[in-house]
Amino acid sequence: MPDKSKRNSPPRRPQSRAASVAADDSLLSWRALFANPRRFWFALLFLAVAGGGSYLVALRFRPAPVNMFTFRVVAEYPHDPTAFTQGLWIDEKGFVYESTGKYGQSRVRKYVLETGQVIQEHRLPDQYFGEGLTFFGDKFYQLTWRERKVFVYDQEFNLLAELVNDGDGWGLTHDEHHLIMSDGSSRLRFLDPRTCEQVRSVHVRQGSYYVTELNELERIGAKVYANRLNTDWIYDINPETGQVNSIIDLDGLWPRAQRPAEGVLNGIAFNPRTKRMIVTGKYCPKLFEIEIIPKGQ
Ligand SMILES: [Ca+2]
Incomplete structure (x- = not known):
């Protein structure tokens, strides 16, 4: 009996090299982050700016207790x-x-x-x-x-x-x-x-x-x-x-x-x-x- 499931499945596209690299080496990949010093420092700078900005916004819009x-x-x-x-x-x-x-x-x-x-x-x-x-x-x-x-x-x-x-x-x-x-x-x-x-x-x-x-x-x-x-x-x-x-x-x-x-x-x-x-x-x-x-x- 022919294998219907196989016959009806769309052919699998071979994963391109670029996609493969992107999956392995994404920005969210901790491994990649720590392996690449430039990316690590960029991410750290981003977090510092975002965190500092949020803190300043919170100070501006949240009254201090009195x-x-x-x-x-x-x-x-x-x-x-x-x-x-x-x-x-x-x-x-x-x-x-x-x-x-x-x-x-x-x-x-x-x-x-x-x-x-x-x-x-x-x-x-x-x-x-x-x-x-x-x-x-x-x-x-x-x-x-x-x-x-x-x-x-x-x-x-x-x-x-x-x-x-x-x-x-x-x-x-x-x-x-x-x-x-x-x-x-x-x-x-x-x-x-x-x-x-x-x-x-x-x-x-x-x-x-x-x-x-x-x-x-x-x-x-x-x-x-x-x-x-x-x-x-x-x-x-x-x-x-x-x-x-x-x-x-x-x-x-x-x-x-x-x-x-x-x-x-x-x-x-x-x-x-x-x-x-x-x-x-x-x-x-x-x-x-x-x-x-x-x-x-
Ligand atoms: Ca008055």
Whole structure:
């Protein structure tokens, strides 16, 4: 009986010398690798470059661990739930000063912390989107988002000057000498309060990871605190180096299920009478006075 299996099988093509050599001598062949010093050093260089690159990428995109804090609510005060909060500051008499955004709705307002009673208000022209607010010297400074204007007011919100800001305006606070501004990136910009010209800047980093979308700011002592857009975290930053010292996790303070569209935490102030932080959000119905405590306690 003829051997069908043999007859139906395609004829075996003789393996070419080149294919044979390739099979025996492939790059993945450890034997070949160690037998050929050039290939060995090339492979070692490739691994070093790939490994080093991956390490640098990991450093760049993975935040270094920092101490985490949480909160305890000490007091709650009323907050206008129509306020698109962009800047918050409190004086020693217990008055709150707040800047709000949105075209056609932007304003700066003074009200009583305990009751929310509005004492004074200044509305911005419709073409301006209000942003960060701070009090420096004896004047208020209010940023605008993309209009590159900084409005300077006296304590009754009479307009004293219009300065030019080179770039987006997000959050605003100050130290002894400069206004400190965020612009939506990882930068904190230090501005001359007379001109709003930039004197210096630092990038806020957690290890080598750049912390972007920094929003409302408050300097308390030697630290700058910053909301980060669309997170419940407040970053505690060393303004000299830009390094993040720690993070305050406000998860649960204003439950996400209760928030309207665009309702995010934004707004940090220091209450000088109680020495505690007061926080709120865009369209949030409350101002929360909080005690900051280590996580896990
Ligand atoms: Ca503030």
